[in-house]
Amino acid sequence: MNRAEFTAQRKIAExxxxxxxxxxxxxxxxxxxxxxxxxxxxxxxxxxAELRSMxxxxxxxxxxxxxxxxxxxQEVSYDAQAAMIEEFLDALNIKQIDLVAxxxxxxxxxxxxxxxxxxxxxxxxxxxxxxxxxxxxxFKEFLTMxxxxxxxxxxxxxxxxxxxFRSDRAMGLAYERADQVADDTIEEYLRPFVSSPQLxxxxxxxxxxxxxxKRTRHVESQLRMLLVPTLIVWGTDDVFFDVKWADxxxxxxxxxxxxxxxxxxxxxxPEERCSEFNEELGNHWAMSDKNYRPPxxx
Numbered sequence: 001m002n003r004a005e006f007t008a009q010r011k012i013a014e015x016x017x018x019x020x021x022x023x024x025x026x027x028x029x030x031x032x033x034x035x036x037x038x039x040x041x042x043x044x045x046x047x048x049a050e051l052r053s054m055x056x057x058x059x060x061x062x063x064x065x066x067x068x069x070x071x072x073x074q075e076v077s078y079d080a081q082a083a084m085i086e087e088f089l090d091a092l093n094i095k096q097i098d099l100v101a102x103x104x105x106x107x108x109x110x111x112x113x114x115x116x117x118x119x120x121x122x123x124x125x126x127x128x129x130x131x132x133x134x135x136x137x138x139f140k141e142f143l144t145m146x147x148x149x150x151x152x153x154x155x156x157x158x159x160x161x162x163x164x165f166r167s168d169r170a171m172g173l174a175y176e177r178a179d180q181v182a183d184d185t186i187e188e189y190l191r192p193f194v195s196s197p198q199l200x201x202x203x204x205x206x207x208x209x210x211x212x213x214k215r216t217r218h219v220e221s222q223l224r225m226l227l228v229p230t231l232i233v234w235g236t237d238d239v240f241f242d243v244k245w246a247d248x249x250x251x252x253x254x255x256x257x258x259x260x261x262x263x264x265x266x267x268x269x270p271e272e273r274c275s276e277f278n279e280e281l282g283n284h285w286a287m288s289d290k291n292y293r294p295p296x297x298x
Contacts, residue, residue: 015087018070022060026052036103040066046274064202082112114222134213174267235265
């Protein structure tokens with residue numbers, strides 16, 4: 001599924017938090033996919049295409065991202081994002097989901113799940129915000145640009161010369177094979193920010209709100225009581241979120257059923273190494289469908 005085909009399937013859910021853009025494919029139990037900072041629902045296109053036979057797969061744009069539209073005063077913090085997800089599910093009359101998250105959304109997913117454990121059938125967490133690993137050292141330069149008002153220029157540069165996006169000075173650090181990221185993919189991720197002054201402003205607000213680890217540390221005690229069947233998949237070569245955080249999550253969440261590391265993978269491996277990840281995700285869901293309950297990881 002190319003960019004044009006994916007975009008043509010865009011839908012909008014009206015919620016108190018804003019007009020939430022999403023794409024869905026498949027039928028059956030619902031799986032919701034949450035992306036990280038600077039990306040959008042397009043990140044999960046290969047999951048939607050390959051897992052649609054198992055689930056009604058929904059990828060949405062977080063607040064301050066993609067085609068989602070919000071009011072200028074709409075809050076964009078971790079808690080606001082979690083509240084939006086609840087509103088989104090209510091708008092679509094969805095009672096329970098398999099929740100999948102990457103990067104910043106890994107923190108959001110933890111917060112949503114501990115608040116609404118009854119609405120999460122299974123949880124899948126990949127490289128991302130966990131406990132006190134914020135802000136990642138490799139991300140500090142980006143945050144500095146955002147606070148100095150230099151983000152627009154940086155995004156324009158990456159769009160004008162896609163090699164900058166793919167370089168280790170920018171988003172290339174998040175990929176194992178950044179040279180293979182298509183121009184259309186870069187356009188889909190970054191163009192919305194430079195096309196809308198408000199979206200760019202919202203992104204800056206989002207950066208400021210999510211570089212603080214107070215909220216992700218606060219949920220530790222609730223995570224330690226969380227029995228939702230959980231899969232943890234982590235790349236071993238992630239320069240933003242060390243693999244030790246996969247171990248931390250596995251120890252902290254008693255509902256953890258499996259912890260997997262993908263050798264050589266980096267932050268955005270669900271996009272690059274989709275076949276390996278989708279197989280793990282499909283098995284995780286299948287075990288849940290059969291009410292499989294193996295011993296918890298100690």
